[in-house]
Amino acid sequence: MTIQRPLIAGNWKMNGLRRDAVARVTDLAARARADGPGCDMAVCPPASLLYSLAEALDGSAVALGGQDCHMAESGAHTGDISAAMLADAGCSYAIVGHSERRADHGEIDPLVRAKAEAAHGAGLIAIVCLGESEAMRDAEEALDVVQGQLKQSLPPGAEADNTVVAYEPIWAIGTGRTPTLEQIAEVHGHLRALLEANGQGDIRLLYGGSVKPSNARDILAVANVNGALVGGASLAVDDFWAICQSCPD
Ligand code: PGA
Numbered sequence: 001m002t003i004q005r006p007l008i009a010g011n012w013k014m015n016g017l018r019r020d021a022v023a024r025v026t027d028l029a030a031r032a033r034a035d036g037p038g039c040d041m042a043v044c045p046p047a048s049l050l051y052s053l054a055e056a057l058d059g060s061a062v063a064l065g066g067q068d069c070h071m072a073e074s075g076a077h078t079g080d081i082s083a084a085m086l087a088d089a090g091c092s093y094a095i096v097g098h099s100e101r102r103a104d105h106g107e108i109d110p111l112v113r114a115k116a117e118a119a120h121g122a123g124l125i126a127i128v129c130l131g132e133s134e135a136m137r138d139a140e141e142a143l144d145v146v147q148g149q150l151k152q153s154l155p156p157g158a159e160a161d162n163t164v165v166a167y168e169p170i171w172a173i174g175t176g177r178t179p180t181l182e183q184i185a186e187v188h189g190h191l192r193a194l195l196e197a198n199g200q201g202d203i204r205l206l207y208g209g210s211v212k213p214s215n216a217r218d219i220l221a222v223a224n225v226n227g228a229l230v231g232g233a234s235l236a237v238d239d240f241w242a243i244c245q246s247c248p249d
Contacts, residue, residue: 003202006039006220006247007164007227009065009127010234011095011208014046021049022056027237029060032244036061039227039247042093043234044127047081054090065093065127068101071114073121083115083122094119095127095229097153099170109152117155120162127164127229128153129208134171142169142183143190150194160202166229167191172209174231179209181222188224213242220247 016024025043032041044065045053054064066086070077073084086094096119097112107115116126130149132142146167154163167187172178179187188205195201207219208229219225227247233239 003226004040004160004204007042007204007206008039008240008244008247009042009044009093009206009227009229010240011067011098011229011231012043012045012234013067013100013231015235016045016049018049018052021045022052024237025053025056025062028241029057029062031237031241032061037244037247038249039244041244044093044095050086050089050091063092064090065095066091067095067098069094069096069115069119071111071118073118083118083124087122087124092125093127094124095129097129099129099131099168099173109149112153113155116153116158116163120155120157125162125164126158127166127206129166129168129229131168131170131209137169137171142187146187146191147194150191158203159200160204164204164206164227165191165195166206166208168208168229174210176210178211178215178219181218184219184225185222188222192224211243213239213246216243216246
């Protein structure tokens with residue numbers, strides 16, 4: 001089983017206007033050119049920025065991703081964006097099933113799976129997010145919850161070349177709190193075993209939730225952690241770059 005090199009993906013969420021955003025990724029691309037880190041890098045900005053950032057990142061080591069996609073290819077879905085549109089705008093990744101989409105838009109596992117399948121259909125790598133709430137963790141249900149989400153959110157045909165799984169405990173997102181390294185290792189080990197049992201053992205497993213420069217090195221060194229999905233800290237180039245440079249050699 002060979003796992004590709006780590007992926008550090010920045011999820012900008014609903015943040016960023018064009019001038020700042022272009023400057024930010026131009027800076028990031030220049031750092032990557034001068035001193036390529038030992039990881040794959042992606043930036044997932046709001047859809048309004050995709051074309052501008054695709055232009056700024058053209059030919060660079062930094063890939064582009066969308067934060068969500070619709071399950072359908074096109075049609076009467078006001079306000080949505082399709083996977084083909086993301087690909088057309090220069091994306092190679094699409095985040096699906098982020099807990100904020102699950103909470104704010106009522107997205108549930110079968111829909112997440114359909115979105116991941118749509119991403120695959122457009123040639124995108126789906127970053128499928130899952131993770132337990134604090135109440136579920138307190139009830140010692142975390143492993144069961146992520147197991148169910150993994151089973152129901154991954155479409156048939158998911159493999160290392162088209163899928164990344166991001167474990168993001170909801171209570172760690174944007175809170176500054178992180179699980180212990182032992183807790184991360186436990187969940188990632190569980191997910192790895194489930195993927196292996198399904199012949200998908202080389203799918204990368206990212207950790208997400210309050211990753212920052214001060215904890216990235218320790219988290220990225222945990223067994224079965226193959227990168228990070230970074231929210232708040234991805235908005236500052238210095239922080240995001242420091243996280244990218246924290247990947248184990
Ligand atoms: P955070 O967000 O790094 O700000 O906690 C992570 C995410 O939601 O992907």
